[in-house]
Amino acid sequence: MSNKSIINNSINSYEVKRMEQGKKFKVASLFAGAGGLDKGLDQSEGFETIYANDIDKDACQTFASWSDAEVVCGNIKKIDADDIPDVDIVTGGFPCQGFSAAGPRKVLDVRNELYKELSRVIEAKQPYAFIGENVKGLLTLGNGDIMNAIVEDFSSKGYNLYYQLLNAADYGVPQDRWRVILIGIRKDIDKGFTFPEPTGRRDLYDVIGNMPEPNPNDVCQAPYSPRYMSRNRKRNWDEVSYTIPAMAKQVTLHPSSPDMIKLDKDLWEFGEGVTRRFSWQEAAAIQTFPEGMEFVGDLVSKYKQIGNAVPPKLAEVIARELYSTLIDALKVSNKHTKVVV
Structure with missing residues (x-):
């Protein structure tokens, strides 16, 4: 975990009231692409992406064409976390080319630089939560050791990680698309997270x-x-x-x-x-x-x-569940001030 303490009294009654009155959780989107995940967050009406980054110029222009977010096109490795605005949520699906069966230490392999960049930004910004997405093979790499290492890495940075393999077809997306969805919630507010039940299929x-x-x-x-x-x-x-x-x-x-x-x-x-x-x-x-x-x-x-892209409809369903989870967690946390070191 970072050296700085997370002081839960920063989650005050004003913050809870802000959410209850319809104000949206602010989002920084990494590896944003054209914005499928962010489209879903926007459609859920509980989130607002204010910052997005991707290295693909066309994708950045596509994102900017529909969003009011600050879209920064460039290599995330060259972006200082201080230049990313303070946000409530960080999102990002990281590539996994460097993950192998060689053991859990491979999560920090030099080839996994983009995973490390996501982890770096989350540690620096300390959002309430983060959303990740990856291919289903992530669960079986290294006989599960890679996934365990990711859980441990985010735990050391102050987050409990919830993950589940979902098929987008079960959530109104007309395609078989199996992906691992990761939800990280900051430990000082975490009261658990349950993935949404299937909402139905469309042909x-x-x-x-x-x-x-x-x-x-x-x-x-x-x-x-x-x-x-x-x-x-x-x-x-x-x-x-x-x-x-x-x-x-x-x-x-x-x-x-x-x-x-x-x-x-x-x-x-x-x-x-x-x-x-x-x-x-x-x-x-x-x-x-x-x-x-x-x-x-x-x-x-x-x-x-x-x-x-992440299918916007799948992202919307997940976002609605995360929104209600965070609102409930912030209400409870506001009653119990504590410091996590």
Whole structure:
């Protein structure tokens, strides 16, 4: 934990009253991308992102096009935590390329610099809570040692960590998208956190069934690689989509395409008829971005921003649960002043 003490009497009656009167928790968003997570926080009506950072110029411009937040485009490693405003919440999904099966110390591997940057900012800003997101493989890396090390790291910085593997399809997002959601709550106010129960499913027809046929320029026309043809890439109208990927060439097929035919292990072919991938607009709708939202950049960049995002609808459901949890925790903490060293 940092050297400074967390004095709980800073959580005073004014702070609780501020939230009860509809004032929003302030958010700093790291690795923000186009802002899928922040769109969800905004839609929950309990949070306001006032600062966002990403290294991708197109994503930063997309974020700035819909948000009033201060958007700082650049390498997070070069940003001093003092230059980030004081906030109630920090968010960020960190890459995990450096995590391996070699043991829990790998959480501090030099290749995990972005994880360390998230941890650095959280330690410096001491928000009430933070939200993280990662691929499901994080839970099994190193036979669970990596996840244990992350829990221990944030514990040393003053936070209890709650995490759960969720499928976005269970929360109104029409795609199978399994992700680990991490919620950290500062120990001096923590009274526990429970992940939201599933809210229901929506199929592809419900979301994109009435969308017009796209302009060919809005659909990736790249050749279908052997990797693409190694598995089925199509779901039907009454199903949810496969995961929307960040790589344009790997975007899956529109339900109007003919069914794929399995020829052998890891070898499929297209059926007879017109086959096409989802357009970027359809991919955005499946990710639950608002209708008509524009993304800056060329076609490859648009698909990348959309596929890398946290689905706003999933983020909204999680945000509502976190909001009520924090309001209740702050009310209780206000009655019991204590100091955590």
